[in-house]
Amino acid sequence: MSLETIYEAVLKGDAKTAAAETQAALDEGISAPDILHQACIPAMAEVGRLFEIGEKFVPEMLIAARAMQQSLVILKPLLVEADVKTVGKVVVGTVAGDLHDIGKNLVAMMLEGAGFEIVDLGTDVSPEKFVAAVQEHEPDLVGMSALLTTTMVSIGKTLEALTEAGLREKVKVMVGGAPITQDFADKVGADGFAPDAGSASRMAKAMLGVG
Numbered sequence: 001m002s003l004e005t006i007y008e009a010v011l012k013g014d015a016k017t018a019a020a021e022t023q024a025a026l027d028e029g030i031s032a033p034d035i036l037h038q039a040c041i042p043a044m045a046e047v048g049r050l051f052e053i054g055e056k057f058v059p060e061m062l063i064a065a066r067a068m069q070q071s072l073v074i075l076k077p078l079l080v081e082a083d084v085k086t087v088g089k090v091v092v093g094t095v096a097g098d099l100h101d102i103g104k105n106l107v108a109m110m111l112e113g114a115g116f117e118i119v120d121l122g123t124d125v126s127p128e129k130f131v132a133a134v135q136e137h138e139p140d141l142v143g144m145s146a147l148l149t150t151t152m153v154s155i156g157k158t159l160e161a162l163t164e165a166g167l168r169e170k171v172k173v174m175v176g177g178a179p180i181t182q183d184f185a186d187k188v189g190a191d192g193f194a195p196d197a198g199s200a201s202r203m204a205k206a207m208l209g210v211g
């Protein structure tokens, strides 16, 4: 059965099989939304769960995410055609002064796997760039990543810039990165914090009340 094979392929990070079986499933008449919601997303959710309990590690998570991306390459045009509503739009970026992006990319991949539309601003993103992106893309959520103790301050500055631009009430803000804690998130006035990519997608859904 193709859906199960796709689920297993994404879980194992077998990109070749994920792509081939996605095509096979479409050829069998299974719809793109069914493949996404019944195979790819549950597989990435399971990867996130296994990562959270320490049974999968970063390289396996990256490989699984890449396998899912291969399936998504095939599915995306069909999903757009089918006008599938995303669960929400998220602007993500690594804050000013910080070039670390592995964790941020993982979070973005997990969010994409959970059905979110992602606008990735990259690394070293200034408060002004975050503000401009929120004005342009009107996301439901902004995700900020900081890996250096010296760049944590950029999170606070970005939140201040969003407030000054009158945008703070319009978006939820989620923060993360190795030095970030719930306590820090509370102090700077973020709406949420997640310690890893698996919990980030659950947290994002909970924050937006989408499951």
Ligand code: B12
Pocket: 058, 097, 098, 099, 100, 101, 102, 103, 104, 106, 107, 143, 144, 145, 146, 147, 148, 149, 150, 174, 175, 176, 177, 178, 179, 193, 194, 195, 196, 197, 198, 200
């Ligand atoms: C890889 C790495 C680099 C690479 C980055 C490559 C890249 N493309 O990202 C390079 C070599 C460029 C680099 C450079 C530097 N690094 Co560096 N780097 C690391 C290292 C080894 C791994 C980071 C990583 O990718 N971890 C794996 C990912 C998956 O984990 P993660 O980032 O924590 O992300 C997870 C969670 O935090 C969370 N998360 C992350 N972002 C977000 C966002 C949201 C919204 C949410 C909800 C969750 C979330 O989910 C992620 C997935 O589960 C760490 C050490 C470490 N063990 O962390 C040092 C480390 C972060 N680096 C460090 C330092 C000092 C530097 C440099 C200053 C070194 C130098 N002197 O030049 C420069 C700074 C460059 C800059 N301006 O940013 C220090 C920071 C110390 C500190 N406390 O500030 C560390 C801790 C090493 C150390 N022990 O000294 N680094």
